[in-house]
Amino acid sequence: MKVSNKTSCMVRPADPTWSGKLALSELDQTGVTTHVPTIYFYAQSPEDWVTVIQTLKTSLSCTLVHFYPLAGRLSAIAGGRLELNCNAAGAQFTEAYTDNKLIDLDSLLPSPIYHQLIPSIDYQSALLEEIPLLVLQVTRFGCGGFSLGVNISHVVADGQSALHFVSEWARISRGELLESPPYLDRKLLRAGEPPKASSRFEHAEFDPPPILIDQSGNEKESEKETAVTMLKLTATQVEKLRRKADNGQKSETGRGFTRYETVTAHIWRTACKARNHKPEQPTALAICIDVRSKMRPPLPRKYFGNGIVNAIATGFSGEIVSKPLGYVSCKIREVIEKVDDEYVHSVLDFLKSQQDLSMFRELQQTSNGEEHFYGNPNLGVISWLTLPIYGADFGWGKEIHMGPGTHDSDGDSLILHSKDGDGSLVIALCLQMRHMEDFRKLFYQDIDVE
Known part of the structure; x- marks a missing residue:
């Protein structure tokens, strides 16, 4: 074009x-x-x-x-x-x-x-x-x-x-x-303020992510060619996944798993399979959490800036693949639920105490000269399910499509509502090209496996 x-x-x-x-x-x-x-x-x-x-x-x-x-x-x-x-x-x-x-x-x-x-x-x-x-x-x-x-x-x-x-x-x-x-x-x-007292929380989300166990660094993985796809889940498929996750876990958690917890668990399991990890391979999942309603008092609804923190769920590929979907969903829920007002202030204090904040920015090099890279064996799943992404009418009617733009980092994914409004979801996913075909196949095949 x-x-x-x-x-x-x-x-x-x-x-x-x-x-x-x-x-x-x-x-x-x-x-x-x-x-x-x-x-x-x-x-x-x-x-x-x-x-x-x-x-x-x-x-x-x-x-x-x-x-x-x-x-x-x-x-x-x-x-x-x-x-x-x-x-x-x-x-x-x-x-x-x-x-x-x-x-x-x-x-x-x-x-x-x-x-x-x-x-x-x-x-x-x-x-x-x-x-x-x-x-x-x-x-x-x-x-x-x-x-x-x-x-x-x-x-x-x-x-x-x-x-x-x-x-x-x-x-x-x-x-x-x-x-x-x-x-x-x-x-x-607390923009511009000094740090306060230390916190009881540890912040593993700021540590370098896992690398493949047979490699000494992530440079080779980050250089591999990627592909992008949009995968649709019907409302029926979403509910089928939720029922699978709730089976044997709902009584322990007290309530059923959310769509995000369930679909993200499914994405994590599928990625571990498609990437053909060894069972002992460590893997991390980055979860982006909106803290506006978690603060006390809550942030104003139209707070303009960044009201999000990243939290990390970790595990071994063997357990992620072999355990029930509810087990993986529970890992994700535990990470999300620990983010409250105290946790957010702990994140702020941790970052305020750093001598060089640039080390915690994407594409910035770590102290050993490597870049933080959240690709294979890791991934990030961002939810747009609560965002008002559709309906931007500038005077000539609403859009016929809205979506993420360029999206080319291995392991990056988004979950968003389908524009159809029928309860279906769309997953925008980037993976290494060599893994994409297996991911697509397993993603749908495993939904029907009891």
């Missing part, structure tokens, strides 16, 4: 906004600190293209008045830390065109063409202080439809906050008023 006529500009807030340095919480500065891409496809606009672009730019400018951190820039400070310079430098807005038509979305999902529809970030050569925190690309297709590629810095917004921004931008684009202003005070997560 050829995408041409790319032109870019900076869109700045329509009115003056607060300016100055904004302290970031430790949850903002660790884990994934790159931009996170999503993409929306729209069937057709009844208006001319010039009007569409002008409407999107004008409404974006108005929306940035309220979400002004997205118009700022990051800067590095002492201790490998970051701060947010609210300077209204603006969001990067790109227009593009392709002769291709949106006649078969399945042929686009997932696909390398996303790299042409979502603007990328060159972290190696660009100065940190010059990288826009919000980059967008609107691409017109030959049929009159268009795509909207959105790339937002994870330092500034997690999934909940990013979707809040998109929802309000769409509302303003339709000519409506802002519905829910963002809550921008990050001091609720």
Whole structure:
């Protein structure tokens, strides 16, 4: 697919906004600190293209008045830390065109063409202080439809906050008023404050993850070619998995397992099988947990920033594969349930006490020169089940598809609702290409095994 006529500009807030340095919480500065891409496809606009672009730019400018951190820039400070310079430098807005038509979305999902529809970030050569925190690309297709590629810095917004921004931008684009202003005070997560007393918790999530037992490092695994797939589970298949997990475990836990616990357990087991691990192979599962409702008092519903922590479930591939699905689901539940207000503050204190916080960022090197890598024998499963991912109507109707953008790290996966609204789920998964065929086969085959 050829995408041409790319032109870019900076869109700045329509009115003056607060300016100055904004302290970031430790949850903002660790884990994934790159931009996170999503993409929306729209069937057709009844208006001319010039009007569409002008409407999107004008409404974006108005929306940035309220979400002004997205118009700022990051800067590095002492201790490998970051701060947010609210300077209204603006969001990067790109227009593009392709002769291709949106006649078969399945042929686009997932696909390398996303790299042409979502603007990328060159972290190696660009100065940190010059990288826009919000980059967008609107691409017109030959049929009159268009795509909207959105790339937002994870330092500034997690999934909940990013979707809040998109929802309000769409509302303003339709000519409506802002519905829910963002809550921008990050001091609720003690941004800029010193650490407090030590905690009873240990934080294994910040340790280097397991590697394959016959290797001395993870470099070879991280270099292997990956593939991406979208796997659908019908509502019937989801319920079948939940019944399997609950069998023999429900009485111990007091309640049935959630969809996330069950499907994630199934993904973990399938990955261990498809990767053909030895029984004694250690394996880790990274779980991303929203802490907004776990804090005491809870964070404001529209807290804008990162309100998530990573927790790690561990085991040996032999037990993950041989034990019942409920056993694996229980491992996941135990990790999720330990995350409460005390635990979150413990994470904050642990990170505040570190001399160099950059060591805990994705793609940062560890002290022995290796990069933290969560691929084989490990994986991460992120839930989008509670996020309002669908329904972004900018004035020309709701999207015909929304999904994650480029998704090419071995072991990364997402669980999201199907747009059909029939209770079915979609799993977006990246694995090494040599494991993908076995994974697909086992993923569905094992659902029917009693």
